[in-house]
Amino acid sequence: MSTVDWKNFEPVLIPDIKDLHKIDVYEKNGGYQALKSILTDKKKWADPKSVVNEVKEANIRGRGGAGFNAGLKWSFMPPADGGARYLACNGDESEPGTFKDRKIFEYNPHLFIEGALIAAYAMEITSIYVYIRGEYLPYIKMMEKAIEDAYDKGYIGKSIFGSSFNVDFYVHSGAGAYICGEETSMLESLEGKRGYPRVKPPFPAQKGLWGRPTTINNIETLSHVPAVINRGAQWFKNIGAPTHPGPILYGISGHVNKPGVYELPSGIPVIDLINEVAGGIRNGKKLKAVIPGGSSTPILRADQLEGITMDADSLRTVGSMLGTAGMVVMDEDTDMVDVLWRIAHFYHHESCGQCTPCREGTGWLEKVLLKIKNGEGEVRDLDLLLDVTTQMEGRTICALADAAAWPVRFTINRFRDEFEARCKKSVHALA
């Protein structure tokens, strides 16, 4: 496995430039040039399709967790028929351990706006919605300001850069539900309805927001687009892991000396990320476990991390996923039963309640884990938990049941001794 040269990497999404969130500063640093190029340079960008192809070629894998090629997703949009088409930008960012998009809202909102506008042009979209989690109130305000500024400068609105491209941009605030980060329930929420995931098919590209073709992209995903347009797909593909290229915002939290969001290439060794980027485990403790990409991705023991890099393929070899690259680092003092109960509590609290297995299963998992945490559990409860996860997995409309089941399954499997130690030894005393 070739090592990625991450030490000399120049950040693209959140470069070290003062006041970059202001539109003047953004413009001075080459802002909105990618948008200008696709709208005015007809030699280079003959039509919207050429933009889609370039993005597809770059292989920007969706940063919201699923890791699907963004350009390919764009190409699923049906041909324009004169009616409304929507781009819904997912800034709900509610997966525990994930806090990367807020950096973009805070430090480089115009990069995202430009990326969204390019996506809108490429897919002939008429309206853009950015759905931001309700707790991000300051960033919602900042986004509103940034969009207003972009309107004033003529980057959003009618005939942008004198072209025939018109688009509107709206901010929509969430109200605190995790499920509204799921793409179809986000659409329901945007429509003013209860956040229930929709049954697919029909997929959003066919019938999305208000029944019209809609593409949903993560904020970070869209923020990569301007650089791909400016510097070309090849540049992007040369960064990081070949199958999962490009810079990634790693959100590192937990028992490290320097938690935070770091923009680095994909495919950097997990150990380097913890020890060198995040300054190692605090108080000189030993590493115990890592959740690599948000709470639903399977947990990894320290001994599984040898040679593993932060990209989908490498993580798959040890049975985990990149997810949102929101990494939670745990030191040797961490109580895994506690960790798992807390995660299960979250999914129980956030299950929308639409499908039976998730509505009932998440609560069951949490209650049994609480019993074990309180020392009331029995070893058979662990097998019950594993059984319940199989009853939930793959039997619901959206992936929340999977997201709730995986942590339970993998944490118990990977730390079984610790769980058994917390259980009562036997139901009946032998003597």
Next chain:
Amino acid sequence: MPQVIIDGQTYEFEGKHKLLQFIQDLGKEVPFFCYHPSMTAPANCRQCMVKVGQFVKDRETGEYELDDDGEKTIRWFPKLQTSCNIDVADDMIVHTQETDALVRRAQKDNLELILINHPLDCPICDQAGECPLQIQTYKYGPEGSRFEVKKVHKPKRVTLGPRVVLDAERCINCTRCTRFTEQISKTHQLTITSRGDKNYPTTAPGREFDDPYSLNTVDICPVGALTSADFRFRARVWEMNQTPSIDITNGKGCNIDLWTRDNIILRITPRYNGEVNDHWMPDDGREAYKIFNENRISRPLQKLDGEQILSSWNNSIATFIEQIEVRDKKEILFIGSPHASVEENYSLQQFANLIGINEVVFTNHIESGKGDGFLLTDDLAPNATGCRLLGLKEQDQTELKNRVKAATMIVLVSDHFVDRGVLSTTDLDGKYLISFATNHSETTKIADLVIPITTAAEHAASYVNVDGRIQRTIPAKETKYSNRSLNLEMSVSRLDRYGTNFDNWVTEDNKVDCIPLWNFISEVANASGLELSFDDGRSIMNKISDKLKTFENVSHEAMDDQLGIQLSLNPKTETPKVK
């Protein structure tokens, strides 16, 4: 023709079908809770899981791919599919719980999950006995539960509206009720509140669930979460008789079931008829159970010195004949009724004709604004169209008043003119009023002779709805003179069959002393030597069918077979347009 293989059996199909409905239409079964054929399929209960695959075809040649044994290769969906929302497709292979252990396991798992927070209070739950959750748990569920922790507690005995009570703990969140108010009644009064296992249906804060169709949510609730404020705790389902009938509270003629125990109608529920009411009925129609039970006239009443006293049948027949004989026939007015059946109006008309009165009149019962374009109509009577088709003369209020003024004796059937404000007591002052009626009213109070007749719940008779569809009732209640075990049409429950006089639910007093109108008329004709005799509703309808072209294909049997018969209405008898 496209083919689908379900459990090894090949079926041909045409058009678009959802798999679950298709399987049901074949007479097979897949368990489900949230699906309802008249509403969208949200696929949220996850109970109707089946295994679905497709034969693999070579893209270019269009030939089936074969495996090593020469069998067609099947590409299975990676996950089990909910059959309610998947389209039946050509070359589809389906395994239901009948043939696939994985599907059986999935359905069992799902039922275990549904039941963990369900109170399991079937012994005190109204739904028990007709509960899809109970039935399917017995059929497909696990033998026990492994749930040993605390159940979720949610609001109980919540009065959602005047007619519906919610027990949120029993709710399995299928959203049938909320979808009903969104898609069928369109009031949008119900929604799901809270998240996850804490959620339950409710109204907006401070609002009532007073939807005119609210009780349909009780019918479609697959558990006992929504119960009828009126009916709850009144009877177990298995103690009751279920008799198909017709709603007589408005002109739509919704198909219904009457539920009786001990000869009392306890509730009314809609019965499916795709041509009339689909699966639904208005709440108003359900209230009608009261008119079958309460305030009934039992035994004839006769005025003596200005006061009504109980009379005998012989006496009332004699009085009836006497009053007709002492008068010039021109002074007698026969008034039929849109509230009475075709058979009743016909027998009255035949009697009037026989004694030389050619015209029987009626007045419709319209209240504009009552209709809603769905199942409520401005016409509050079930049989105005039937009266027109029989040739009864329709009179408006003024015309009727004039007719009454000119008469000295009035024979009135099942119409409470004083109560509904068509005639005043002064209009009827000094007239000899004979009222055939089922219930006491202000109108019967002033009558000189009151003859108690059977209601729609006690006789087999037909009603023609506003759209010209003739449908009939089946007796659900016994009178003093009818008997379940002799009238083969009447349903017989276990209690009826095996109950004794010592049982709690055999009360002779619950039988009303009344007879069908046609039987009274036969008695009168017999006593006065007239050639007129009616046996029962069925034979009267046969006579009508022989005589009137409009009714030529109509018989009680044909109506039963076809869930009613659409009559062709000629322009003259066109019904008033319903809003």
